[in-house]
Amino acid sequence: MTENYIQYASGYQKDNIDEEDIVKAISDIQSMDDEHGAFWVSVITDDENVIEVNKDLSLFVIFEGQQTRYQATDWNEVTELYKLLLLEKFDIITSKVK
Template sequence: MPTYLQKAWTDSIDDVNISHVRTAIAETQQMDEEHAAFWVGTQEEEYILETDKSLDMMAVINGEPTKYRAADWNEVEFLYGLMLNEDYNALLGHFKR
């Protein structure tokens, strides 16, 4: 499923891979609070995963928003890996723990 990555401070990127996510994580850690967020979504926006600098996350899966706070940036990267691998059930299960 085609994906995009949107950063609060710049244009979006299409056909996202994990290296794009790693770059967004590094940049988010350096941004001021106002612009320190990024998200990955599918083109139809059935699935969206958003993260801000304080590790607060939100997943929208089939229109259902779920909030979560990640333990660290490694967990954030792991969750985006699930998203990019289209493992939405595992992603939602992680958020519902």
């Protein structure tokens, strides 16, 4: 099993997450203030692979030490990217956020 976790900017963290945890985090972020309106998910393989999303739908995608900034169009797109992350489809995510 791949190691993964979710962490909110407000400090909450949970290990070994699934899609339900991401859906809850997206719901939570929409009601947070701007200062704490962010969370990130990390999937650890040989490297730590992270997607961080902010309340304004801006994302930071960090794979193999390379960071890409991306502006999502809506929360559905964010959800899809996180699903791909949990499935370790890093190449698909990279092609979508270029």
